[in-house]
Amino acid sequence: MTRPLRVAIVGAGPAGVYAADTLTKSETPVDIDLLDRMPAPYGLIRYGVAPDHPRIKGIVSALRRVMDKPEIRFLGNVDYGVDIKLDDLRHHYDAVIFATGADRDRPLDIPGIDLPHSYGAAEFVYWYDGYPEAPRDWTLDGEQVAVIGAGNVALDVARVLAKQADDLLSTEIPDNVHRGLKNSRVTDVHLFARRGPAQARFTPLELRELDHQDDVEIIVHPEGFELDRASEEAIRTNNQVKTIVKTLQDWALRDPKHDTARRLHLHFLRAPVAVLGDERVEGLKVEVMELTGDGTVRGTGEYETYPVQQVYRAVGYLSSPLADVPFDHATGTVPNDGGRVLDLDGEPIRGVYTTGWIKRGPVGLIGHTKGDALETITHLLADREALPRAEQPERDSVLRLLDERGVAYTTWEGWGRLDAHEKAQGEARGRERIKVVPREEMVRISRAES
Structure with missing residues (x-):
């Protein structure tokens, strides 16, 4: 393959970011899109950890360094199964990793x-x-x-x-x-x-x-x-x-x-x-x-x-089922073998993977998802020669699709604007940050819309 391996990771929480980080550290050239249904990144860190946990919140600094890498692009406010489906992702990417956690x-x-x-x-x-x-x-x-x-x-x-x-x-x-x-x-x-x-x-x-x-x-x-x-x-x-x-x-x-x-x-x-x-x-x-x-x-x-x-x-x-992806309702996980998603017959679905809590269940601390990511990415890279090739792997092609569907997606640059806005709100009142809650306001600030 002369071009970078195109990978979509659904879920921009710690599990998804760790998977992206592991991919970028491999010898294989990669081009990664991290998609999330929230307009802001970090998943569990932003929406699942109590606000008075400064040491755990410090993990954000490490995640930010990963997401600053040029091989990684953030696309927020994109709801998998509504705004974009598995067939769409397989059309634009060589591999898809689900890291949607337990919600x-x-x-x-x-x-x-x-x-x-x-x-x-x-x-x-x-x-x-x-x-x-x-x-x-x-x-x-x-x-x-x-x-x-x-x-x-x-x-x-x-x-x-x-x-x-x-x-x-x-x-x-x-x-x-x-x-x-x-x-x-x-x-x-x-x-x-x-x-x-x-x-x-x-x-x-x-x-x-x-x-x-x-x-x-x-x-x-x-x-x-x-x-x-x-x-x-x-x-x-x-x-x-x-x-x-x-x-x-x-x-x-x-x-x-x-x-x-x-x-x-x-x-x-x-x-x-x-x-x-x-x-x-x-x-x-x-x-x-x-x-x-x-x-x-x-x-x-x-x-x-x-x-x-x-x-x-x-x-x-418990994790929520994902459209067009097998799901084990008893365990609340996507059936998989070391991160390779399995179909109803127990056979790997080419090019589809999973990591984090939706892979193994909601046990362990945030850092434990690093091991999940390493296992999943090791198998993905071992499969790379057999992966189905994306028909439209160009970076802008998925953006055109989202634009055509009227999806007001947010970006990493947009997160920088929202991050700065929240900190400014806090500074005005002697606080470190005041979080913006309404989705529409998050999107408006991220997209610099009036």
Whole structure:
């Protein structure tokens, strides 16, 4: 092939950017378009990470360096399956990589879970991160709220619910979110974990951030704070588990403050069995669990009820199906063999690949998607001589297609304009940035339209 290998990557979050970076570092000349349905890049970093995570947000600097490479072009506000389809992409590119992540809440099948004021974590995260398609308003009219889950997302949700709104003014929090949190009546946030402290899935950094909040007391309830043989072994052999358990033990043993405006309660070995209420959430019923010795748990038949007025379930994310691409609804992933997308007969579809959470499921940290990208790109490059050749590989041809369809796509240069606008908005009010939320405003600023 005398021209560069033309590759479309659908999804401009960390997984897609890491895939692009890996491609550019290969010996094969490449020309890459990163397409995203949002007008701005960075995916999970912009719309899935709590605004008070400056260290995680720092990943943006690394992603920006990748996207500055001349081989990579960003095309935002392009909705795959609506604005452009797989046949279109295969017409303009030699290979297509899907890196669309996981954007939906995993369901929790218990009675009452669909009552008003019972939410999935993603709904709340999208609101406080200013996702364009999320509601602008969020009612926090209950004093007692429950968060179900023992992962980093559960901690994020619990921390934001307990946080004082003004403590977030140093972040890029949108104005409507600040107003919503400022009007919050929440006094107590209860986080419920089905298993014990040694089986929690959050990281030490995320856990310790709970205690970096003014006027919030962390209460570790001793009931359920149990360790079995498997827990002791995990503490002995895994430094992360050791740190988590030690942090929780220290919190459990320290003197109570008694004078804080809000409290964040951590309950272990408590499994939700029903959300209670008639017209809206009025309580949460949990079963007391016990460790079995091997790190698993079983129910005791004892139950407790907590009078909460809202419930947030953070029990995992699921990916959304993609038009014209096989999808395994049980696992929430695109069937693949090392990143090669498989058809219904289990055979690789030539020129179609996947990476990130839609490839392997929403587990692991952001950095883990680098390994996914390396595996996928290794296979793509091994296949390069057998890839179907694009009929119209010229760079401008896909732009003409989008123009013909009336798609108001945004670019990397446009992101620079939006980025500068958000920073200027923040600077005018003594803040680092204020995020623009409405899609149409993001597009207008990015495209320098009046």
